[in-house]
Amino acid sequence: MDTSSPPAPRLRLHIPPHHSMPGERPDFGYVRRYAAGVTERPAIDVPAQATHELAYHLIRVLDDDGAAVGAWDPKLEPETLRRGLRAMMLTRAFDDRMMRVQRQGKTSFYMKCTGEEAVGVAQAFALAPDDMAFPTYRQQGILIARGWPLLDMMCQCYSNAQDRLKGRQLPVLYSVRDAAFFSLAGNLGNQFPQAVGWAMASAYKGDHRIAVSWIGEGSTAEPDFHHALTFASVYRAPVVLNIVNNQWAISSHQEVAGGEEATFAARAIGFGLACLRVDGNDFLAVHAATSWAAERARANHGATLIELFTYRAGPHSTSDDPSRYRPAEEAQQWPLGDPIERLSQHLIRLGEWSSERQTQLESELADQVRETGREAERYGTLDNGPHFSTKTMFEDVFKEMPWHLRAQRQETGV
């Protein structure tokens, strides 16, 4: 051993620094603002590798003036755009109402998707109504875009006597088989590889339906994410895999999930999957990317990983206070704007909408949500009931109730 060589440098552990403290100025220096319309749109049947440079682009259609530009413009009819705008606004109005009633103590918990409405809504518009969704708890916009009744969603949130889930699930953890919407889990990420299994089954049966799943950027660190990409690649499953990068996992910035060294879309590269990275607040870009991936999957060219780059404008849930971990004005300063304002601006620019109609629609939707909320409350709230009877607690653990559950039900006296 050469004792004259200099000592090796001391090793240093890197901890990603906390991104933007409360009271500091928001720092979005890491967000590269790609111009709208510049990203190339490959054919849907290209080899996955041909999409890999898109992992470091950002597909944008709407420019700063609200014009739709470039190859990714899905060229939707104005009426479709108005319906999309309405669904996003209804989602926001619904979220606002449910957040308020939680604050009033009428239920235990709520999660908004404010700022991320284009994610669920534009995608539901791009998919077939029977494409099977395996969402997270922040894609309530899918149900709203698919026309599922708000009343049913509210009754779930209230765990009342009309709750189809019999008061068993935390608010927002919907299950709607009739809207091709899988039962939501509170366990993060485990729906992602389940969607791949559903897609494999659909392919096995020679069906036409594809599966679509969503995961937060934070949960991509879970093994389920790795499993989903592995199985999707190995079996060329007809599935669209979405990472919703809303920058924050409760108080942990995307850097803690591994966003510091690579984009989340780039995870696809090592698995040989196609990938797209999209401005998640651009309704048209989200629609176009989702259509591309869905068409590719439907044509047996395999799965696409889409990173939807967006911003969680609200708290994680009713149980956290974002002012404790990020600057209060961050949401307002998000460089990619607000999805509702941007689509509205686009429609106005097309001469298909006006700020008066926007204001009028806002007020109509608020009324609709309020009326529906009153009706839902007539069926009960979590704090005041009525709820499902205690005996239903023992049902559906198994298809047929075994003796030990019957005995336990008898112990409760019902």
Add this chain to the structure above:
Amino acid sequence: MPAMTMVQALNSAMDVMLARDPDVVIFGEDVGFYGGVFRVTEGLQKKHGEERVFDAPIAEGGMLAVAVGMGAYGLRPIVEIQFADYIFPATDQLISAAARLRYRSAGEYWAPITVRAPCGGGIFGGQTHSQSVEAIFTHVCGLKTVIPSNPYDAKGLLISAIEDDDPVVFFEPKRLYNGPFDGHPDRPSQPWTQHPKAEVPEGYYNVPLGQAAIVREGAAVTVLVYGTMVHVALAAAEEAGIDAEIIDLRTLLPLDLGAIVQSVKKTGRCVIAHEATRTCGFGAELAALVQEHCFYHLEAPIVRVTGWDTPYPHALEWAYFPGPARVADGLRRALEG
């Protein structure tokens, strides 16, 4: 009727179900072309096609997740976990998803999944190829847990498990795959051919889940066992000359409590034996149930004979294994107590 090994009987169960139900698919590590490391799926891919019996990446969590998705679609997947010791990466999908799906969706979705996994020691597999992990799963509401002890039951129970609309964890005592094992590793291996329970019909039949079998009638003491320990308990009773009534539980959940209670009330004594570690093992649940339901009939404390609370040691395998001498000692303690 042909004599089958447990491997052949399990293979036959899957063969029958693949032929009967186009929604049955099988996947797992090495199960396709190769037919599984224990040969349980041998020939099934060739016969039924590679879309129905196929190899999976080494990702137990991924396999279970895929099975949950397939089940939600309407398929009836069978997943082979190569060793029960490797099931732990799959537990989140099994416990948080498969077992809870029917309940959390109020019956909109369910998970008609069969998870097969070879369990138990006695093959010098060391601590990562020998464990008996059944109690972890019997503790989970929403799962059924099955462990057969002979070829006839193995086929009939596996068919019931595949047909069940709820998730079933099906443990296969690997030491029994090719012959009954009485717990004497020093004696020559016995083949299944001479065993009455190796007479297995070639076609469809089932053994319902939730029904125990009395494998030896007796009046002195009740022995509650399953899997390999059925054969060990039989040997122990014979060698000690004790009039033991031996109950093969076959299904741990749902449990056949009626058969247990009836027997213990008759004998007044109870020995519980399992290969798994003792603390919080399934024997603890059995002992609690026996004292709840038979307390005034018991004439002696309930005795547990189990694996020790250590990892399964490679070289000291037979010091760990609760063999016939330890079970016989347990029987004597129950009789003396």
